[in-house]
Amino acid sequence: MSRLENLRGRRVLVTGHTGFKGAWLSLWLHLLGAEVIGFSKYGHPNDTVYRGIFDCIDEEAYGDVADFSILQAAVNRFKPELIFHLAAQSLVQTGYQQPFLTFSSNVTGTLNLLEAARRQTSVKGVVVVTSDKCYRNLGKTHAFVENDPLGGKDPYSAGKACAALMTHCYRDLAAQRPQPLLIAEARAGNVIGGGDDSAFRLIPDMVRALQEGKPIGIRNPDHIRPWQHCLDPLYGYLLLGTALLAGNHKAADAWNFGPTPESCVSVQELVNRWLALWGSGTFEVVGRQQGQGAEAQVLQLNSQKAEQHLGRRPIWSLASALSHTADWYRNPKNRSIRERCEQDIADFEADLQQQVPT
Template sequence: MKKILKKFYKNKSVLITGVTGFKGTWLCSWLLELGANVVGVGYNPNPNKNLFYKLNLNRKIKLNLFDIRNFSKLQKLVKKTKPSIIFHLAAQPLIYESYKKPLETFDINSRGTLNVLEVTRLNNFIKSVILVTSDKCYENNFSTRGFRENDRLGGVDPYSASKASAEIIAKAYKESFFKNKSVRGISTGRAGNVIGGGDWSPKRLIPDSIRCLVQGKPIFLRNPSFNRPWQLVLEPLKGYLILAMKQFKNPKKYSGAWNFGTEKNSITSVKKIVEYIIRFWGSGNLKINKKRKFYEQENLQLNIEKSKKVLKWKPTYNIKKSVQITVEWYLEVFINKKKPLNVTVNQINNYMHDSK
């Protein structure tokens, strides 16, 4: 797998928005490992806790800190750096935050997508664009077969609805401006909750759990029976990388909406995940917190048949292995005092090796 990706991405000019975020950092590390020239857009970073800065990526790429809603800055950057591929990840990505700041969430998530599409429309050197949305963009149909790409979009909370909006904007641009010019590939990638080393975001299961374990406190769970399509962060990123490569070469065939979820049998409850975390960490205990504050959709599942069949993408690890790798990252960095960059790059290379 490494050979194919390296052959394509080596010396390619790639723009990642949201590069300082959790997924952006892993994607950036991966692309640097493949020899790409990365330009990044981030905003409001926190250098003390942020993995991006811990890996010194700010010194390895051209980093630009501005608001993705600022069209003229984005346009100026794109004209200057001429990326042929864009991965758009910048977003307000938290459901609970979207209840506190609905206006900002809709604005960043929709306008950000709109701006990326507009710079793509105006600049012919951009050949392949991946817009990262979410599994939460679907309207809940209470079915157990998993959401398919052509299911109805919806979203009850502001975050989910903002991602559905981003999907609609992307489709309108594709239909209106890119349909008959089969020179640019434009796709949306829908993935579920990711886990992996180096995430310190508040109110996310793994970082919250690790924080408790490091401090010797019990892990409190909000919704222990919720099932989530947990996956290692590298799984959807592999999907984005394969998709960007394939639609670069054949935009007509590959442009569209794509689910990058887990195999059916790896949909797992929050409680089970924490039990795995404690097992791989070697100690700790969990408690159930009965207060439930916000609406969050239950039993989310993605149907990944299209990605498997057409893109030849599939998840590499099951959920147990994914939690193990995640916990190992924190153990290596915090207990064994290894350099976060080495641990991260090793995990990426092992993953490419195991993905075949």
């Protein structure tokens, strides 16, 4: 993959490397020849993929990103050239239940990472991963673009909006540093893929219900989301990181990495497609339980900016994303976690080469 060759031999720090997207990203970086360094909170529960790929991590450290001294010590010790900041409390519903933890991780943690990177002269680029939920959502069918107003009514969304504003501020502060430091922000849609064990996420909730022989409980059947396989936004992150390492100042900006409009479907439609692939199972609509808060009904992203300026466009359709995800969980060829992930990456790269000139 010639567009990502600049990552070979580079020291790359991934915060949140034991989480769902962080582990997939760490493996892909390893396959691209990068020297992968990880920093995560010890004992992260969502570590299915990490358990299968941990040996691709060259160095790692554990701690809370909300603790500046620990995080700064790790950044100074590892001296990375590029940082992907994914460490965060990643669930809307957990934000309602634990608002202080959510703001501490997503706001203070991002602040600590940006300051630690600013002080460490080895760092040439930082990609801060926020969320499509950082936008001020008024419930309209508008597909958000990067210069839309930020905001959020729930702790998770508000925290991500704060992180986006801080990233913008630190981008200007970094420009005053004697050594170049470029900071970008990535906003992705609802990602799916093998190995996600999180609660309050549709695919893992469906897998658990089906494996237990229970009906799938869905809270918001009419809610529309921009569904995509995790490899699609991760490819965007990699392109963005490569551009920062190359000194592309225009890449130091905010970027949407969403799917095609055809992949923005309702929860109920996604469930029906999943059940058709699985070959069995039923669903039922359930009300919000105590402690569960409301979520936006419609959320869509406009990713034309990334296509025009980074050359990134969605590779897998929703059908391909669901098919690869279902195959990962059902594992008909009895492959290991590492083998399943590597096969998906190989399939994605093959489809990428057919669709995007190298």
